[in-house]
Amino acid sequence: MKYTNKTDAVLLLEDGTVFRGKSIGHHGTRGGEICFNTGMTGYQELYTDPSYYGQIMINTNAHIGNYGTLINETESDSPKIFGVVINSFSDNFSRFTADGSLQDYLSKHHIPGICDVDTRAIVRHIRDKGTMNAIISSEVLDIAELQKHLDEVPSMEGLELSSQVSVKESYEVGEQGGIKLAVMDYGIKSSILKQLVNRGFHCKVYPARTTFEETEKWEPKAYFLSNGPGDPAVMEYAVDTAKEIIKSDKPLFGICLGHQLIARANGVGTYKMHNGHRGLNQPVKNIITGKGEITSQNHGFSVNADDVKKSTLVEATHINLNDDTVEGLKMRDKKVFSVQYHPESSPGPHDSRYLFDQFISLIN
Secondary structure, eight states: OOOOOOOEEEEEETTSOEEEEEEEESSSEEEEEEEEEOOSSOHHHHHHOGGGTTEEEEEOSSEESTTOBOGGGOSSSSOOOSEEEOSEEOSOOOOTTOSBOHHHHHHHTTOEEEESSOHHHHHHHHHHHOOEEEEEESSOOOHHHHHHHHTTSOOSTTOBOHHHHSOSSOEEESOTTSEEEEEEOSSOOHHHHHHHHHTTEEEEEEOTTOOHHHHHTTOOSEEEEOOOSBOGGGOHHHHHHHHHHHHTTOOEEEETHHHHHHHHHTTOOEEEEEEEEEEEEEEEEETTTOOEEEEEEEEEEEEOHHHHHHOSSEEEEEEETTTOOEEEEEESSSSEEEESSBTTOSSSOOTTTHHHHHHHHHHO
């Protein structure tokens, strides 16, 4: 059943394009970078992924909300998106195990949204024009007035966001006696920690700006750099940490933002993509094995492929079969590797979970 709220709402894009629909979630106004995700399921995982902090999410799947929400399907303690754009929104849910409706969930966490809009038209627009800022409002419907609010929304390029979503104090997960792994939290998903713990790691999760010297006091055997939001080009503190870890010769694994930080630590640049990759169906080729993988992805920045080709320190291990962007790296003479995509995806494809086992093999 479609959501029956009749309150008007408006979506204003940075280039002046306007879409009008009905309000869902929180009654209010909020702006951010607009993007789209092609996943057919898993909207709660998307909304709570810290990598989406500062973004307005368009779900390309037409029907959203029909299976409600569950507390154990979250990737963090709350939704991290700044807004949501949906075609057909359902306040009723069919899953009897659900904790409640998506409407109540969004409203509780003050996430505004808009529905009854042509999401295909919006996606085609930003697919051609590129990712841009946008604003959703159910309280300011005058476009000229709303434009003033949109003008205050910062660009994602040049924005450091990881320290805003990172844990504030370190904590430990996993069994005592397991492989001691220092996890740098730049916006880590809980599914990543579950995959690490399930493989016998004893993880200590550190705030984003923790120094290498501080983590070494725990005497970890290896390091992990997590996913997260924002522009890696302005995260010199994290790049410096990556350089220190690499210098220590301890095994290092990075995912998504962690992949980009490892690249920058080796002199490889990053750049803002036209649209980014966000979905559960991205095809990737493992150059080492020759095998293909269907992957879950969420990133708006990428590693510079030309820099990788020129580098004497790193080499590409995975490429995206849609656009040939770099999806994986390894250092030539160090126990360091990374991937741009998400092998922990839940829900989503499990083709890439071998990477966690590869990390253990590298340590042992």
